[in-house]
Amino acid sequence: MNETTWHSILFWIMALIACGSAVLVVLTSNIVRMAAWLLVSLSAVAGLFFLIGADFVGAAQLLIYVGGTLVLLIFGVMLTASGPLANLTTPSRDWLIAAIVGSSLMILLILTLTNPGIDWSTDSLSDNLEAPSGKTTMSIGLALLGIRENPNASSYLLPFEIASVHLLVVLIGAAYLARAKRRSDPPTPT
Amino acid sequence: MTPIGLSPYLIVGAVLFVAGVVCMATKRNAVGILMGVELVLTRQTSILLLSTVLGNWGWMVKCLPCLSSSWLRQRLR
Numbered sequence: 521m522n523e524t525t526w527h528s529i530l531f532w533i534m535a536l537i538a539c540g541s542a543v544l545v546v547l548t549s550n551i552v553r554m555a556a557w558l559l560v561s562l563s564a565v566a567g568l569f570f571l572i573g574a575d576f577v578g579a580a581q582l583l584i585y586v587g588g589t590l591v592l593l594i595f596g597v598m599l600t601a602s603g604p605l606a607n608l609t610t611p612s613r614d615w616l617i618a619a620i621v622g623s624s625l626m627i628l629l630i631l632t633l634t635n636p637g638i639d640w641s642t643d644s645l646s647d648n649l650e651a652p653s654g655k656t657t658m659s660i661g662l663a664l665l666g667i668r669e670n671p672n673a674s675s676y677l678l679p680f681e682i683a684s685v686h687l688l689v690v691l692i693g694a695a696y697l698a699r700a701k702r703r704s705d706p707p708t709p710t
Numbered sequence: 711m712t713p714i715g716l717s718p719y720l721i722v723g724a725v726l727f728v729a730g731v732v733c734m735a736t737k738r739n740a741v742g743i744l745m746g747v748e749l750v751l752t753r754q755t756s757i758l759l760l761s762t763v764l765g766n767w768g769w770m771v772k773c774l775p776c777l778s779s780s781w782l783r784q785r786l787r
Contacts, residue, residue, distance in 0.1 A: 524714075527714065528714045531714055532718075535721075535722045538722060538725075538726065539722060539725040539726065539729075542725065542726050542730070542749055543725075543729055545729065545733055545745060545746075545749065546729050546732050546733045546736065551742065554742065554745055555741075555745065558745050558748065558749070561726075561749070561752075562748070562752060565726070565752050565756060568719070568722065568756065569756070569759060572719075572759060572760065574759050574762075577755070577759055581752075581755075585748070585752075589748070593741065593744075593745075597741060610736045610737070610738065614735065614736050614738075615736060617735060618731075618732045618735035618736045619732075621731060621732070621735055622728045622729075622731060622732040622735075625727070625731060626724065626725075626728045629720075629724035629727070629728070630724070633717055633720055633721065
């Protein structure tokens with residue numbers, strides 16, 4: 521199989537996983553399972569980003585959303601909400617309203633996509649599809665560190681260092697605020 | 711770069727967007743609404759990324775008249 525066929529197969533696999541998991545996020549009532557399905561959906565969307573050729577955005581999606589936000593969300597829910605948030609039931613009236621709103625939005629988007637005035641085929645966009653792709657992470661990293669092909673171009677080394685020092689200060693402040701408070705009065709000897 | 715065309719990506723984005731909106735409408739707690747917002751934002755990220763990959767915003771500008779009421783009225787007849 522050629523590259524185009526593999527691209528199509530991988531796209532449809534990722535798309536089915538992303539859309540199916542997103543629907544399961546809506547249908548699941550258990551909040552931890554919702555977060556787990558959202559994790560699967562966001563991972564599949566990161567795979568779609570890799571397929572487009574945006575490797576940096578795909579890696580950022582995996583690191584920030586999947587690795588950071590969702591794990592924090594799952595840990596927060598599991599550590600704090602034990603009773604009322606574990607299982608949530610949605611009333612039938614809300615399901616009806618949401619179905620109407622969702623169906624209307626979906627019909628609007630499908631009508632837009634099937635508009636004969638817009639040519640969505642790749643041929644009409646082939647000139648624009650020659651944009652550079654792949655290995656964007658390396659060029660972004662080099663630009664952050666000030667290594668540019670053009671020596672006269674401005675680098676991002678100073679903002680990068682300012683951001684890193686800022687994050688370090690925030691980390692120290694968070695550790696200071698979150699530390700356990702010591703008792704002011706010493707324990708009485710028995 | 712995208713041999714299968716643009717519309718499959720937009721269909722996936724549409725499904726994610728609708729799922730996020732329905733999630734925001736049905737869940738009755740802040741965490742559920744936050745998950746719906748994350749789905750919608752993920753869709754927006756994918757659309758912006760597609761625009762960047764295509765190199766211009768022309769196809770998005772072409773979409774805007776389709777959302778007008780006159781076009782919808784004509785389409786729904």
